[in-house]
Protein backbone atom coordinates (compact mmCIF):
# COMPACT_ATOMS: atom_id res chain seq x y z
CA UNK A 464 0.00 0.00 0.00
CA UNK A 465 1.27 3.42 -0.94
CA UNK A 466 1.51 5.85 2.00
CA UNK A 467 -0.61 8.96 2.32
CA UNK A 468 2.47 11.19 2.08
CA UNK A 469 3.80 9.67 -1.11
CA UNK A 470 0.36 9.78 -2.73
CA UNK A 471 0.07 13.48 -1.94
CA UNK A 472 3.53 14.04 -3.33
CA UNK A 473 2.72 12.18 -6.54
CA UNK A 474 -0.55 14.07 -6.95
CA UNK A 475 1.28 17.37 -6.59
CA UNK A 476 3.94 16.29 -9.01
CA UNK A 477 1.84 14.76 -11.79
CA UNK A 478 -1.77 15.90 -11.67
CA UNK A 479 -3.49 18.92 -13.14
CA UNK A 480 -6.96 19.15 -11.65
CA UNK A 481 -10.05 20.56 -13.39
CA UNK A 482 -11.27 24.04 -12.47
CA UNK A 483 -8.41 24.27 -9.98
CA UNK A 484 -5.62 26.74 -9.38
CA UNK A 485 -2.97 24.16 -8.59
CA UNK A 486 -1.31 26.54 -6.14
CA UNK A 487 -4.45 26.20 -4.03
CA UNK A 488 -4.24 22.43 -4.29
CA UNK A 489 -0.60 22.43 -3.23
CA UNK A 490 -1.54 24.42 -0.13
CA UNK A 491 -4.51 22.21 0.72
CA UNK A 492 -4.17 18.83 -0.95
CA UNK A 493 -6.75 16.11 -0.45
CA UNK A 494 -7.04 12.58 -1.82
CA UNK A 495 -10.22 10.59 -1.38
CA UNK A 496 -9.77 6.88 -0.91
CA UNK A 497 -13.19 5.45 -0.09
CA UNK A 498 -16.84 6.26 0.14
CA UNK A 499 -19.49 5.17 2.59
CA UNK A 500 -23.08 6.36 2.16
CA UNK A 501 -23.16 10.16 2.19
CA UNK A 502 -19.56 10.34 3.37
CA UNK A 503 -16.15 10.08 1.76
CA UNK A 504 -12.91 9.15 3.49
CA UNK A 505 -9.45 10.48 2.62
CA UNK A 506 -6.07 8.73 2.60
CA UNK A 507 -5.45 9.80 6.19
CA UNK A 508 -8.72 8.28 7.35
CA UNK A 509 -10.57 11.59 7.83
CA UNK A 510 -14.29 11.39 7.11
CA UNK A 511 -16.27 14.12 5.33
CA UNK A 512 -19.88 14.65 4.45
CA UNK A 513 -20.21 14.77 0.67
CA UNK A 514 -22.41 17.88 0.93
CA UNK A 515 -22.18 18.67 -2.78
CA UNK A 516 -22.72 15.11 -4.00
CA UNK A 517 -19.22 15.04 -5.54
CA UNK A 518 -20.14 18.09 -7.63
CA UNK A 519 -23.85 17.37 -8.03
CA UNK A 520 -23.79 13.73 -9.03
CA UNK A 521 -24.38 11.32 -6.21
CA UNK A 522 -27.91 10.11 -5.45
CA UNK A 523 -28.05 6.98 -3.27
CA UNK A 524 -24.75 7.43 -1.47
CA UNK A 525 -21.35 5.94 -2.18
CA UNK A 526 -20.70 2.22 -2.46
CA UNK A 527 -24.36 1.44 -2.79
CA UNK A 528 -24.85 -2.33 -2.88
CA UNK A 529 -27.47 -2.42 -5.60
CA UNK A 530 -25.58 -0.09 -7.91
CA UNK A 531 -22.35 -1.99 -7.36
CA UNK A 532 -24.11 -5.25 -8.17
CA UNK A 533 -25.65 -3.86 -11.37
CA UNK A 534 -22.18 -3.03 -12.66
CA UNK A 535 -20.75 -6.41 -11.67
CA UNK A 536 -23.55 -8.22 -13.46
CA UNK A 537 -23.14 -6.18 -16.61
CA UNK A 538 -19.40 -6.72 -16.49
CA UNK A 539 -20.02 -10.45 -16.75
CA UNK A 540 -21.86 -9.83 -20.03
CA UNK A 541 -19.72 -7.17 -21.72
CA UNK A 542 -18.13 -3.86 -20.70
CA UNK A 543 -18.53 -1.96 -23.94
CA UNK A 544 -19.47 -2.28 -27.57
CA UNK A 545 -20.18 0.55 -29.98
CA UNK A 546 -23.49 2.29 -30.60
CA UNK A 547 -22.45 3.39 -34.08
CA UNK A 548 -24.87 1.63 -36.39
CA UNK A 549 -25.94 -0.94 -33.77
CA UNK A 550 -27.36 -0.98 -30.28
CA UNK A 551 -26.79 -2.90 -27.05
CA UNK A 552 -29.12 -4.31 -24.42
CA UNK A 553 -28.92 -1.84 -21.51
CA UNK A 554 -28.77 1.22 -23.83
CA UNK A 555 -32.01 0.05 -25.43
CA UNK A 556 -33.72 -0.65 -22.13
CA UNK A 557 -32.58 2.63 -20.63
CA UNK A 558 -33.84 4.62 -23.64
CA UNK A 559 -37.31 3.13 -23.18
CA UNK A 560 -37.26 3.92 -19.47
CA UNK A 561 -36.09 7.49 -20.07
CA UNK A 562 -38.90 8.15 -22.52
CA UNK A 563 -41.33 6.94 -19.85
CA UNK A 564 -40.06 9.16 -17.06
CA UNK A 565 -39.29 12.37 -18.95
CA UNK A 566 -41.95 14.95 -19.86
CA UNK A 567 -44.39 13.65 -22.49
CA UNK A 568 -43.22 14.57 -25.97
CA UNK A 569 -39.54 13.73 -25.52
CA UNK A 570 -39.45 10.44 -27.38
CA UNK A 571 -35.89 9.96 -28.61
CA UNK A 572 -32.67 9.45 -26.69
CA UNK A 573 -29.20 10.30 -28.00
CA UNK A 574 -26.42 9.23 -25.63
CA UNK A 575 -23.10 10.84 -24.83
CA UNK A 576 -20.72 10.93 -21.90
CA UNK A 577 -20.89 14.32 -20.19
CA UNK A 578 -23.17 17.29 -19.78
CA UNK A 579 -21.04 19.38 -22.09
CA UNK A 580 -21.24 16.81 -24.89
CA UNK A 581 -25.00 16.50 -24.37
CA UNK A 582 -25.22 20.26 -24.88
CA UNK A 583 -23.00 20.20 -27.97
CA UNK A 584 -25.32 17.59 -29.41
CA UNK A 585 -28.40 19.66 -28.61
CA UNK A 586 -26.89 22.72 -30.31
CA UNK A 587 -25.88 20.81 -33.43
CA UNK A 588 -29.27 19.10 -33.63
CA UNK A 589 -31.13 22.42 -33.34
CA UNK A 590 -28.86 23.96 -35.96
CA UNK A 591 -29.21 21.10 -38.39
CA UNK A 592 -32.94 20.70 -37.79
CA UNK A 593 -33.74 23.95 -39.59
CA UNK A 594 -31.40 23.08 -42.49
CA UNK A 595 -32.95 19.64 -42.82
CA UNK A 596 -36.46 21.03 -43.08
CA UNK A 597 -35.33 23.62 -45.60
CA UNK A 598 -35.39 26.78 -43.49
CA UNK A 599 -32.28 28.86 -43.97
CA UNK A 600 -30.74 31.57 -41.80
CA UNK A 601 -31.60 30.13 -38.39
CA UNK A 602 -28.07 29.63 -37.13
CA UNK A 603 -27.77 31.49 -33.82
CA UNK A 604 -28.60 30.77 -30.20
CA UNK A 605 -30.11 32.75 -27.35
CA UNK A 606 -28.81 32.10 -23.88
CA UNK A 607 -29.30 33.55 -20.40
CA UNK A 608 -26.67 35.63 -18.60
CA UNK A 609 -24.88 33.63 -15.92
CA UNK A 610 -25.87 30.46 -17.75
CA UNK A 611 -23.51 27.50 -17.62
CA UNK A 612 -23.70 24.59 -20.05
CA UNK A 613 -20.31 22.89 -19.84
CA UNK A 614 -16.78 23.58 -20.99
CA UNK A 615 -16.28 22.48 -24.57
CA UNK A 616 -15.99 25.29 -27.08
CA UNK A 617 -19.58 24.95 -28.28
CA UNK A 618 -20.91 24.77 -24.74
CA UNK A 619 -18.96 27.84 -23.61
CA UNK A 620 -20.27 29.72 -26.64
CA UNK A 621 -23.72 29.52 -25.07
CA UNK A 622 -22.28 29.98 -21.59
CA UNK A 623 -22.29 33.34 -19.90
CA UNK A 624 -20.31 33.17 -16.67
CA UNK A 625 -17.68 35.85 -17.26
CA UNK A 626 -15.17 34.31 -14.88
CA UNK A 627 -15.06 31.04 -16.83
CA UNK A 628 -15.83 32.17 -20.33
CA UNK A 629 -14.36 35.60 -21.01
CA UNK A 630 -10.85 34.30 -21.61
CA UNK A 631 -11.99 32.20 -24.58
CA UNK A 632 -13.96 34.94 -26.34
CA UNK A 633 -12.03 34.76 -29.61
CA UNK A 634 -12.62 31.00 -29.84
CA UNK A 635 -16.37 31.11 -29.38
CA UNK A 636 -19.28 31.67 -31.72
CA UNK A 637 -21.41 34.63 -30.78
CA UNK A 638 -24.71 34.02 -28.99
CA UNK A 639 -27.47 36.43 -28.01
CA UNK A 640 -27.62 37.03 -24.26
CA UNK A 641 -30.79 37.83 -22.37
CA UNK A 642 -31.07 38.45 -18.64
CA UNK A 643 -31.95 35.68 -16.21
CA UNK A 644 -34.34 36.63 -13.40
CA UNK A 645 -31.79 37.02 -10.60
CA UNK A 646 -34.13 38.80 -8.24
CA UNK A 647 -31.62 39.40 -5.43
CA UNK A 648 -29.32 41.29 -7.79
CA UNK A 649 -32.00 43.00 -9.91
CA UNK A 650 -32.21 46.76 -9.51
CA UNK A 651 -35.82 46.44 -8.28
CA UNK A 652 -35.00 43.59 -5.88
CA UNK A 653 -38.58 42.43 -6.52
CA UNK A 654 -39.81 39.27 -8.17
CA UNK A 655 -42.59 40.71 -10.33
CA UNK A 656 -40.56 43.62 -11.66
CA UNK A 657 -37.51 41.46 -12.31
CA UNK A 658 -39.53 38.85 -14.17
CA UNK A 659 -41.35 41.45 -16.29
CA UNK A 660 -38.05 43.10 -17.18
CA UNK A 661 -36.41 39.82 -18.22
CA UNK A 662 -39.41 38.70 -20.28
CA UNK A 663 -39.59 42.05 -21.97
CA UNK A 664 -35.94 41.85 -22.99
CA UNK A 665 -36.40 38.31 -24.25
CA UNK A 666 -39.41 39.38 -26.30
CA UNK A 667 -37.45 42.25 -27.84
CA UNK A 668 -34.56 39.92 -28.71
CA UNK A 669 -36.94 37.42 -30.28
CA UNK A 670 -38.74 40.13 -32.21
CA UNK A 671 -35.48 41.47 -33.65
CA UNK A 672 -33.67 38.22 -34.25
CA UNK A 673 -36.05 35.25 -34.48
CA UNK A 674 -35.32 34.71 -38.16
CA UNK A 675 -31.65 34.09 -37.35
CA UNK A 676 -32.20 32.06 -34.19
CA UNK A 677 -32.23 28.26 -34.14
CA UNK A 678 -32.87 27.80 -30.44
CA UNK A 679 -32.82 29.22 -26.94
CA UNK A 680 -31.03 27.30 -24.21
CA UNK A 681 -31.90 27.67 -20.54
CA UNK A 682 -31.31 25.91 -17.22
CA UNK A 683 -34.83 25.38 -15.92
CA UNK A 684 -35.66 26.65 -12.43
CA UNK A 685 -32.11 26.82 -11.08
CA UNK A 686 -29.00 28.26 -12.68
CA UNK A 687 -26.39 26.01 -11.15
CA UNK A 688 -22.81 27.09 -11.75
CA UNK A 689 -23.95 30.70 -12.27
CA UNK A 690 -24.59 30.80 -8.51
CA UNK A 691 -27.54 28.56 -7.60
CA UNK A 692 -29.95 31.21 -8.78
CA UNK A 693 -33.57 30.18 -8.51
CA UNK A 694 -36.11 31.20 -11.13
CA UNK A 695 -39.43 32.73 -10.04
CA UNK A 696 -42.50 30.53 -10.59
CA UNK A 697 -44.09 30.92 -13.98
CA UNK A 698 -41.02 32.33 -15.73
CA UNK A 699 -39.97 29.15 -17.51
CA UNK A 700 -43.41 28.57 -18.94
CA UNK A 701 -43.51 32.08 -20.37
CA UNK A 702 -40.06 31.66 -21.92
CA UNK A 703 -41.28 28.49 -23.56
CA UNK A 704 -44.40 30.14 -24.91
CA UNK A 705 -42.59 33.20 -26.24
CA UNK A 706 -40.12 30.99 -28.14
CA UNK A 707 -42.93 28.95 -29.59
CA UNK A 708 -44.65 32.10 -30.79
CA UNK A 709 -41.48 33.17 -32.59
CA UNK A 710 -40.65 29.75 -34.04
CA UNK A 711 -37.50 29.29 -32.01
CA UNK A 712 -36.66 25.86 -30.58
CA UNK A 713 -36.18 25.51 -26.85
CA UNK A 714 -33.45 23.47 -25.17
CA UNK A 715 -33.83 22.79 -21.46
CA UNK A 716 -30.45 21.99 -19.97
CA UNK A 717 -31.39 19.69 -17.09
CA UNK A 718 -27.87 18.36 -16.60
CA UNK A 719 -27.88 19.65 -13.03
CA UNK A 720 -31.60 19.89 -12.26
CA UNK A 721 -32.59 16.49 -13.66
CA UNK A 722 -33.17 13.29 -11.69
CA UNK A 723 -34.98 14.51 -8.64
CA UNK A 724 -32.82 17.29 -7.28
CA UNK A 725 -35.51 19.98 -7.38
CA UNK A 726 -38.24 17.77 -5.91
CA UNK A 727 -39.60 16.67 -9.30
CA UNK A 728 -37.95 14.14 -11.60
CA UNK A 729 -37.13 17.03 -13.97
CA UNK A 730 -37.31 20.72 -13.06
CA UNK A 731 -39.52 21.57 -16.04
CA UNK A 732 -42.22 19.35 -14.52
CA UNK A 733 -42.81 21.96 -11.81
CA UNK A 734 -44.11 24.19 -14.60
CA UNK A 735 -45.73 21.53 -16.72
CA UNK A 736 -43.77 22.63 -19.72
CA UNK A 737 -41.90 20.57 -22.30
CA UNK A 738 -38.91 21.67 -24.44
CA UNK A 739 -38.09 20.54 -27.98
CA UNK A 740 -34.75 19.22 -26.78
CA UNK A 741 -33.62 18.31 -23.28
CA UNK A 742 -30.13 17.55 -22.01
CA UNK A 743 -29.35 15.74 -18.80
CA UNK A 744 -26.55 13.81 -17.14
CA UNK A 745 -25.01 14.13 -13.66
CA UNK A 746 -27.49 12.15 -11.51
CA UNK A 747 -28.47 9.76 -14.31
CA UNK A 748 -26.09 7.02 -13.19
CA UNK A 749 -26.48 7.80 -9.49
CA UNK A 750 -23.09 9.48 -9.66
CA UNK A 751 -21.29 6.32 -10.76
CA UNK A 752 -20.32 6.54 -14.41
CA UNK A 753 -20.23 9.14 -17.18
CA UNK A 754 -23.44 8.87 -19.18
CA UNK A 755 -25.39 11.86 -20.49
CA UNK A 756 -28.43 12.21 -22.72
CA UNK A 757 -29.93 14.55 -25.27
CA UNK A 758 -33.62 13.87 -25.75
CA UNK A 759 -35.83 15.26 -28.48
CA UNK A 760 -39.34 15.31 -29.75
CA UNK A 761 -40.27 12.92 -32.55
CA UNK A 762 -40.69 15.97 -34.78
CA UNK A 763 -37.00 16.85 -34.48
CA UNK A 764 -36.00 13.22 -35.00
CA UNK A 765 -38.07 12.94 -38.15
CA UNK A 766 -36.30 15.90 -39.73
CA UNK A 767 -33.15 13.75 -39.80
CA UNK A 768 -34.85 10.60 -41.10
CA UNK A 769 -34.53 10.06 -44.84
CA UNK A 770 -32.60 8.20 -47.52
CA UNK A 771 -28.90 8.42 -46.78
CA UNK A 772 -28.27 10.30 -50.03
CA UNK A 773 -30.43 13.20 -48.78
CA UNK A 774 -27.56 13.98 -46.35
CA UNK A 775 -29.75 14.53 -43.33
CA UNK A 776 -27.86 12.14 -41.05
CA UNK A 777 -26.75 13.51 -37.69
CA UNK A 778 -22.98 13.17 -37.97
CA UNK A 779 -22.01 13.06 -34.32
CA UNK A 780 -20.89 10.39 -31.85
CA UNK A 781 -18.33 9.53 -29.21
CA UNK A 782 -16.29 6.37 -28.68
CA UNK A 783 -18.05 5.43 -25.47
CA UNK A 784 -21.57 6.49 -26.45
CA UNK A 785 -24.13 4.16 -24.89
CA UNK A 786 -21.58 2.38 -22.71
CA UNK A 787 -23.14 -0.76 -21.23
CA UNK A 788 -21.75 -0.42 -17.72
CA UNK A 789 -23.03 3.14 -17.53
CA UNK A 790 -26.46 2.27 -18.93
CA UNK A 791 -26.78 -0.73 -16.62
CA UNK A 792 -26.08 1.31 -13.51
CA UNK A 793 -28.42 4.07 -14.76
CA UNK A 794 -31.20 1.48 -15.12
CA UNK A 795 -30.67 0.27 -11.55
CA UNK A 796 -30.52 3.87 -10.34
CA UNK A 797 -33.90 4.59 -11.95
CA UNK A 798 -35.39 1.38 -10.54
CA UNK A 799 -34.36 2.59 -7.09
CA UNK A 800 -35.90 6.01 -7.77
CA UNK A 801 -39.20 4.25 -8.40
CA UNK A 802 -39.14 1.67 -5.64
CA UNK A 803 -38.05 4.12 -2.97
CA UNK A 804 -40.05 7.10 -4.24
CA UNK A 805 -36.85 9.14 -4.14
CA UNK A 806 -38.47 12.17 -5.77
CA UNK A 807 -41.34 12.22 -3.27
CA UNK A 808 -38.82 11.85 -0.45
CA UNK A 809 -36.81 14.81 -1.73
CA UNK A 810 -39.96 16.93 -1.90
CA UNK A 811 -40.72 16.00 1.70
CA UNK A 812 -37.19 16.36 3.08
CA UNK A 813 -36.85 19.74 1.30
CA UNK A 814 -39.20 21.40 3.76
CA UNK A 815 -37.10 20.03 6.58
CA UNK A 816 -33.98 21.45 4.89
CA UNK A 817 -35.74 24.77 4.44
CA UNK A 818 -36.58 24.92 8.13
CA UNK A 819 -33.03 24.05 9.16
CA UNK A 820 -31.53 26.56 6.73
CA UNK A 821 -33.29 29.38 8.56
CA UNK A 822 -30.49 29.25 11.10
CA UNK A 823 -28.11 30.42 8.36
CA UNK A 824 -30.27 33.37 7.40
CA UNK A 825 -29.61 34.93 10.78
CA UNK A 826 -25.86 35.06 10.25
CA UNK A 827 -24.37 38.54 9.74
CA UNK A 828 -22.88 37.80 6.33
CA UNK A 829 -25.49 35.57 4.74
CA UNK A 830 -27.27 37.76 2.22
CA UNK A 831 -29.64 35.23 0.74
CA UNK A 832 -30.38 31.52 1.00
CA UNK A 833 -31.87 30.15 -2.22
CA UNK A 834 -33.40 26.71 -2.39
CA UNK A 835 -35.20 24.44 -4.84
CA UNK A 836 -35.48 20.99 -3.34
CA UNK A 837 -31.97 19.74 -2.65
CA UNK A 838 -30.29 22.51 -4.63
CA UNK A 839 -29.22 25.25 -2.27
CA UNK A 840 -27.12 28.40 -2.73
CA UNK A 841 -26.01 30.56 0.18
CA UNK A 842 -24.86 33.99 -0.98
CA UNK A 843 -22.35 35.63 1.35
CA UNK A 844 -22.20 39.42 1.43
CA UNK A 845 -20.08 42.04 3.13
CA UNK A 846 -23.16 44.06 4.04
CA UNK A 847 -26.59 42.56 4.34
CA UNK A 848 -28.41 45.90 4.21
CA UNK A 849 -26.84 47.17 0.99
CA UNK A 850 -26.16 43.68 -0.46
CA UNK A 851 -22.58 44.77 -1.07
CA UNK A 852 -20.38 41.83 -2.01
CA UNK A 853 -17.12 40.90 -0.34
CA UNK A 854 -14.04 41.98 -2.23
CA UNK A 855 -13.04 39.09 -4.48
CA UNK A 856 -9.48 39.21 -3.02
CA UNK A 857 -10.84 37.90 0.25
CA UNK A 858 -12.02 34.71 -1.43
CA UNK A 859 -14.64 34.42 1.25
CA UNK A 860 -16.55 31.54 -0.35
CA UNK A 861 -13.36 29.56 -0.77
CA UNK A 862 -12.18 30.29 2.79
CA UNK A 863 -15.53 29.16 4.22
CA UNK A 864 -15.41 25.87 2.34
CA UNK A 865 -11.87 25.24 3.62
CA UNK A 866 -13.20 25.73 7.13
CA UNK A 867 -16.07 23.34 6.34
CA UNK A 868 -13.49 20.82 5.24
CA UNK A 869 -11.63 21.14 8.54
CA UNK A 870 -14.96 20.45 10.24
CA UNK A 871 -15.69 17.34 8.17
CA UNK A 872 -17.76 18.52 5.20
CA UNK A 873 -16.91 18.93 1.53
CA UNK A 874 -18.42 21.43 -0.86
CA UNK A 875 -17.28 23.86 -3.53
CA UNK A 876 -18.42 27.45 -3.84
CA UNK A 877 -19.13 29.56 -6.89
CA UNK A 878 -17.46 32.82 -5.90
CA UNK A 879 -19.17 33.83 -2.68
CA UNK A 880 -22.13 31.54 -3.21
CA UNK A 881 -21.81 28.42 -1.09
CA UNK A 882 -23.37 25.26 -2.47
CA UNK A 883 -25.34 22.73 -0.49
CA UNK A 884 -26.50 19.85 -2.67
CA UNK A 885 -26.46 16.70 -0.54
CA UNK A 886 -27.06 13.21 -1.96
CA UNK A 887 -30.80 12.65 -2.29
CA UNK A 888 -30.63 9.71 0.12
CA UNK A 889 -29.45 11.91 3.03
CA UNK A 890 -31.54 11.42 6.16
CA UNK A 891 -32.91 14.27 8.26
CA UNK A 892 -30.28 13.58 10.92
CA UNK A 893 -27.50 13.79 8.34
CA UNK A 894 -29.00 16.92 6.77
CA UNK A 895 -29.23 18.60 10.15
CA UNK A 896 -25.65 17.69 10.98
CA UNK A 897 -24.41 19.05 7.64
CA UNK A 898 -26.27 22.34 8.03
CA UNK A 899 -24.86 22.77 11.54
CA UNK A 900 -21.33 22.33 10.24
CA UNK A 901 -21.98 24.89 7.51
CA UNK A 902 -23.40 27.33 10.02
CA UNK A 903 -20.41 27.03 12.32
CA UNK A 904 -17.93 27.35 9.43
CA UNK A 905 -19.66 30.44 7.99
CA UNK A 906 -19.85 32.06 11.38
CA UNK A 907 -16.25 31.27 12.23
CA UNK A 908 -14.80 32.40 8.91
CA UNK A 909 -16.82 35.50 8.10
CA UNK A 910 -16.72 36.94 11.61
CA UNK A 911 -13.05 36.11 12.15
CA UNK A 912 -12.19 37.67 8.78
CA UNK A 913 -14.04 40.83 9.71
CA UNK A 914 -12.06 41.02 12.89
CA UNK A 915 -8.81 40.66 10.99
CA UNK A 916 -9.73 43.49 8.65
CA UNK A 917 -10.48 45.88 11.48
CA UNK A 918 -7.15 45.02 13.03
CA UNK A 919 -5.25 46.13 9.96
Ligand SMILES: *Cc1c(COP(=O)(O)O)cnc(C)c1O
Nearest residue numbers: 577578579611612613687718719
Ligand atom coordinates in the same frame (compact mmCIF):
# COMPACT_ATOMS: atom_id res chain seq x y z
C1 LIG B 1 -22.52 20.43 -14.99
C2 LIG B 1 -23.34 21.04 -16.06
C3 LIG B 1 -23.03 20.86 -17.41
C4 LIG B 1 -21.76 20.16 -17.84
O1 LIG B 1 -21.75 18.84 -17.49
P1 LIG B 1 -20.36 18.02 -17.49
O2 LIG B 1 -20.78 16.62 -17.25
O3 LIG B 1 -19.55 18.62 -16.37
O4 LIG B 1 -19.75 18.25 -18.81
C5 LIG B 1 -23.87 21.37 -18.35
N1 LIG B 1 -24.99 22.03 -18.00
C6 LIG B 1 -25.32 22.24 -16.71
C7 LIG B 1 -26.58 22.97 -16.39
C8 LIG B 1 -24.49 21.78 -15.69
O5 LIG B 1 -24.80 22.01 -14.43
